[in-house]
Amino acid sequence: MKSASYLCLLLLGLQVQGQQQVQQIPVAEDQSQADRENLPYVKLAPSNADFAFKLYKQIRDDTGDGNIFFSPLSISTAFAMLTLGARSNTLRELQQVLAFNLTQMEEQEVHEGFQRILQMLNDPHREEQLNMGNALFVDSQVELLQNFLDRATNFYYAEPVSSNFQNIPQARKEINMYVETKTHGKIVDLVKSLDSGTMMVLINYIFFKGFWERPFNSLNTRDDDFFLDAKNSVKVKMMHQNKNYNVHRDEKLSCWVVEIPYKGNVTSLFVLPDQGTMKQVEDALLKETVSNWLRAFEERKIYLDLPKFSVSGSYDVKSLFKKMGVTELFSDQADLSGVAKNLLLKVSKAIHKAAVDVRENGTEAAAVTMLELVPMSLPFPPPPHITFNRPFLMMVIDKTTDGLLFLGKIVNPTAKED
Structure with a gap:
């Protein structure tokens, strides 16, 4: 079998402070609430959550x-x-790693689900800034199959861009300019190199800028210790808040969960494991666990301490997926025959980069770490003091689609970005 031409995947996730233009994708009216559970995007949500936590654990094991x-x-x-x-x-192999349950939904419904998610995320009437899109950089010599192109543009709003991959430096420059523009300068010079046989590059980006429903007062931010482990600490800018939040103490997993909502329909969960219980909480990360937390929330006043931080992550998704059972896609046995005419394709690279910026007025991530609780036996117990001064987890969830937009663990808020 002759060697395949290369397809490169670039996957970007951004939660940043900055302006972003929103695609004008029309949003259709939802069906009645009674029919909601039969909507494709609702049926897709559990699969996407399963995939998210499965990938998180693979990344953790690798990093x-x-x-x-x-x-x-x-x-x-x-x-x-x-x-x-x-x-x-x-x-x-792809359907399996993505956790698509094809016994409960048809393949067509999977794509209709993503179509609706893209529509809802890109709704120009949203209060928060949220934008997601796809692009296909295709060599001028490649003729995409019309069925693939039609479905990619219909379901995924993919933007085809004609490129000349015979001139690798120029193609790389064009792609990097596109990425820099779509991320408003937050990700620059992403593509360092392209394989000489590259014929296509597929890009997905997601951008979110949210403002806290109840902002932190910057006058209360002060230097404090963040404990990396039992012996080492770093200085961070710690934000303080004394307000009502949805809070849950999970005694079984020994952690606190705090919901910090943004204006609009996006919220964040900060998960704070007790000392020495991070791995226990991580191992229990499943859609059922998060659902239980959401159902168990109680609104109560707390003293909340949360560090300001900016972190980013870069991942070789090809390596991660191969460890998760996807092997053919990256080999000469790959069957991507539905993409282009008379062209054998395989994926040579799949990289993902994401960045988050958390500050007083807003963010794009949340987390949890440690807390102090006063005895409940007091007649009027003071509010619990929950201090994120050690490693914590964070999730950003879109409430309209039940989509897990971002997922992370903050071990060192001062670590240099990748």
Whole structure:
């Protein structure tokens, strides 16, 4: 079998402070609440959550004790679009790693689900800034199959861009300019190199800028210790808040969960494991666990301490996926025959980069770490003091789609960005 030409996947997730233009995608009216559970995007949500936590655990196993931050939805959307052109075992491996439950929903419904998610995320009437999109950089010599192109543009709003991959430096420059523009300068010079046989580059990006429903007062921010472990600490800018939040103490997993909502329909969960219980909480990260937390929330006044931080993560998704059972896609056995005419394609690179910026007025991530609780036996117990001064988890959830936009672990808020 002759060697395949290369397809490169670039997957971006951003929660940043900055302006972003929103695609004008029309949003259709939802059906009645009674029919909601049969809507494709609702049926897709559990699969996307399963994939997110499965990928998180693979990243954790690969990266050890470092910070983690990525967009599960960016990665699943890009690979779901690729399944439009995948066939045979290549398709089955992708569907399995993405946790698509094809016994409960048809393949067509999967793509309709992502279509609706893109529509809802890009709704120009949203209060927060949220934007997600896809692009296909295609060599001028490549003729995409009309069925693939039609479905990619219809379901995933993919933007085809004609490129000349015979001139690698120029193609790389064009792609980097596109990425820099879509991320408003937050990600620059992403593509360092392209394989000489590259014929296509698929890009997915997601951008979110949210403002806290109840901002922190910057006058209360002060230097404080963040404990990396039992012996080491770093100085951070610690924000303080004394207000009502949805809070849950999970005694079984020994952690606190605090919901910090943004204006609009996006919220964040900060999960603060007790000392020495991070791995226990991580191992229990499942959609059922998060659902239980959401159902168990009680609104109560707390003293909340949360560090300001900016972190980013870069991941070799090809390596991660191979460890999760996807092998054909990256080999000469890849069957992407539904993508282009008379062209054997395989994926040579799949990289993901995400960044988060958390500050007083807003953010794009949340987390949890430690807390102090006063005895409940007091007649009028003071509010619990929950201090994120050690490693914590964070999630950013879109409430309209139940989509997990971002997922991360902050081990060191002062770590240099990748």
